[in-house]
Amino acid sequence: MKVGIDLGSRFVKIAYSDEANNLYLDKIDTIEFYKKYVFKKDGNIFVDTEAFLNIDDVDITATGYGRNVLAFKNANIVSEIKAHFKGALIQMNHENFTLIDIGGQDSKVIYVKNGYIEDFVMNDKCAASTGRFLENSANILGITLDELANEIKNPVKLNSTCAIFSESEIVGKIAEGYKISEIAAGINESIAKRIFPMIKRFKNEKYFASGGVANLKGVMYFLERLLDDKILVVKNAQYNGAIGCLHY
DSSP: OEEEEEEOSSEEEEEEEOTTOOEEEEEEEHHHHHHHHEEEETTEEEEOHHHHHOOSSOEEEEEETTTTTSBOTTOEEOOHHHHHHHHHHHHHOOSSEEEEEEOSSOEEEEEEETTEEEEEEEEOSOGGGSHHHHHHHHHHHTSOHHHHHTOOSSOOOOOOOSHHHHHHHHHHHHHTTOOHHHHHHHHHHHHHHHHHHHHTTSOOSEEEEESGGGGOHHHHHHHHHHHTSOOEEOTTGGGHHHHHHHTO
16 A cells, blocks of 8 residues: 655654545644654664554655654655645646645745746744744644634734744733734734745745645735735645655
């Protein structure tokens, strides 16, 4: 059986298909995955593939944050750029697009022309434009991630470009008496503003978004305003990388 795995910093996503080409998707918390299925032997870190997938004969292609750390038996390893490109290409059936992928630990923009990767840019140095920053911000505000993600009205201006300083600034805005909803809207707008310079380099026919953040209304709303164009969310956005692996 062919299996695609995206070893994300927040979740491990799995995609596989049966003989009738029915697609199946699943995910597991990354920490739980490491506790249950990862072991160290002779200085190397391995995955107990049989226990994890409950399948003996399996053809694995893996990508993601942990792809170069973990050893899958007989696995094919592909870069995140290639995996997410392929996932969007297969799922959206379009050959000219710019893909915006916002993950737990990084954000990346991939420029695709005639079905091939022409260029890409990636930000894996600062967490201030990632899903992890959104989760931390929601915790500071005392609301759920879904509640934060829906706020778009009267955004409070946030100036910090670093995740650590941004979190301190959020606390400061609470102390200044701003409404939680307005601070949440400001957080969504600030992420969009950090990612937009990466996107505007790659004008294209279509704009697609993948990753868990693609399903969050607020960030997408502000990105579309900055871009002055529609951004279509990729089908199965959080599983896009795993689905891409399935097709290598």
